[in-house]
Amino acid sequence: MDTGPAGPAAAGPPSHRPFGGDAVPVTTAHLADACVRAGVPVRCVPLHPVTPGTRLAGRVLPARHAGSVDVFLEAIDGARPGDVLVVDNAGRRDEACVGDLVVLEAQAAGLAGLVVWGLHRDTADIRAIGLPVLSLGALPTGPLRLDARPPGALASATVGEWTVGPDDVVVGDDDGALFLPAGRADELLAVAASVRDTERRQADRIRAGEPLRAQLGLGAFVAARAARPGLTFREHLRAVGGAIEE
Numbered sequence: 001m002d003t004g005p006a007g008p009a010a011a012g013p014p015s016h017r018p019f020g021g022d023a024v025p026v027t028t029a030h031l032a033d034a035c036v037r038a039g040v041p042v043r044c045v046p047l048h049p050v051t052p053g054t055r056l057a058g059r060v061l062p063a064r065h066a067g068s069v070d071v072f073l074e075a076i077d078g079a080r081p082g083d084v085l086v087v088d089n090a091g092r093r094d095e096a097c098v099g100d101l102v103v104l105e106a107q108a109a110g111l112a113g114l115v116v117w118g119l120h121r122d123t124a125d126i127r128a129i130g131l132p133v134l135s136l137g138a139l140p141t142g143p144l145r146l147d148a149r150p151p152g153a154l155a156s157a158t159v160g161e162w163t164v165g166p167d168d169v170v171v172g173d174d175d176g177a178l179f180l181p182a183g184r185a186d187e188l189l190a191v192a193a194s195v196r197d198t199e200r201r202q203a204d205r206i207r208a209g210e211p212l213r214a215q216l217g218l219g220a221f222v223a224a225r226a227a228r229p230g231l232t233f234r235e236h237l238r239a240v241g242g243a244i245e246e
Contacts (some may be wrong), residue, residue, distance in 0.1 A: 025058045026192040028171055028178040029197075034191035035180070043179040045160040047115060047134040050123060052174060056132035058084035058180065060168040062157035065089040065097045065118065067146040071153050072102050078124025078154070081110035084170050088157035096121035096139045100129065107131040115170055115177050117159040134172045145215030216240060 015220040020207035035042045061083040063075040085106055113132035120135040156165040169180045221236040
């Protein structure tokens with residue numbers, strides 16, 4: 001997946017980058033559908049890119065924030081090129097935990113971006129840096145606290161209801177962030193590409209004048225459901241090769 005403007009964030013050995021180091025030509029929506037098809041839990045959170053339209057993908061580099069940037073600097077110091085710094089600030093909305101200097105440091109170290117379960121600040125400067133950052137939003141003030149550092153602050157991060165770590169890959173775009181088990185990332189990418197291709201064909205046919213209702217056999221489904229009330233539309237879609245719901 002694209003990681004924004006060319007620069008240090010695009011560097012790094014292929015073995016340290018997701019999906020074999022290739023660009024990810026699918027969206028988080030495609031990958032979420034792939035998870036459903038493959039029986040993999042759909043672990044996603046509603047975050048937003050600081051610069052709309054940017055995408056990121058990389059191995060999870062976790063860091064639990066306690067009020068100071070030192071945990072980010074330590075995480076970055078042990079990072080591999082292509083990693084994504086995943087910041088756990090418990091979803092707090094009373095402080096911004098990431099600013100332009102941390103983003104610039106991450107870029108200089110070759111990271112692919114940041115995913116922040118919390119808020120950021122220095123929006124204009126972060127956009128100028130060009131490294132993809134996803135967060136819950138922006139706020140001018142930084143932390144006004146300094147808590148005790150939690151155990152395992154660099155071992156895992158909790159993002160929404162999910163606990164993730166270096167065995168996970170994170171993919172992010174305008175729809176949010178999605179976490180995938182690294183060991184199944186290539187498999188899920190292949191399924192997602194199939195979903196994408198099916199949807200593109202369906203879209204082309206709609207533009208050519210063939211309604212989606214006709215493509216998916218809505219009439220046949222309604223008739224079959226009348227005879228078999230337990231039939232679901234998803235079962236019908238699997239039979240006809242539709243990809244609209246998964």
